[in-house]
Amino acid sequence: MTTDHRPEVLLVCVHNAGRSQMAAAFLQHHAGDRVVVRSAGSAPADDVNPAVVEAMAEVGIDLRALGAHPKRLEDVTVQASDVVITMGCGDACPIYPGKRYEDWKLDDPAGQGVDAVRPIRDEIERRIRALVAELVPADA
DSSP states (O other), X not given: OOTTOOOEEEEEESSXXXXXXXXXXXXXXXXXXXXXXXXXXXXXXXXXXXXXXXXXXXXXXXXXXXXXXXXXXXXXXXXXXXXXXXXXXXXXXXXXXXXXXXXXXXXXXXXXXXXXXXHHHHHHXXXXXXXXXXXXXXXX
C-alpha cells in the first residue's frame, strides 16, 4: 500500500436509510478526507429515516446538509472498496476476494422513534471511532 492510498469503506444496510447513513456520516466526521466513505442499500428507501436525521442532528451532524440519500448497492462500489461493513443486509452484498468484510449486528431503526435510535447511533459511533483508529492511526 502506498502512503497516498486512502482506505475506501463501504457501509451497507437494507434500506440505506438508517444504520449505514449514520455510520457513513460518523466516518466522514471522524476521519475527514483520510478515508473514502460510501454507503448503499440492497433495497434502498425513498428517503433517510426522519428519526435518524433527528438523532444525528442532536450530536451536531446534519444529514440533510451532507446530502445524505439512499443509494442502491452496486457491484462496482463493492469492488472499489477496501472494507465493506454490512448491517443487516444478509446475503445481498456480493463477496469479492481481497476485501475486508465485517457484519455489525445492530438493531434496525426503521419504524422507531428517536428514543430508540439514540442507542443505535451511539453504538455505531463507538464502532466507527474504533475503525478510524485502526484504518488511519493518529500518527499517520
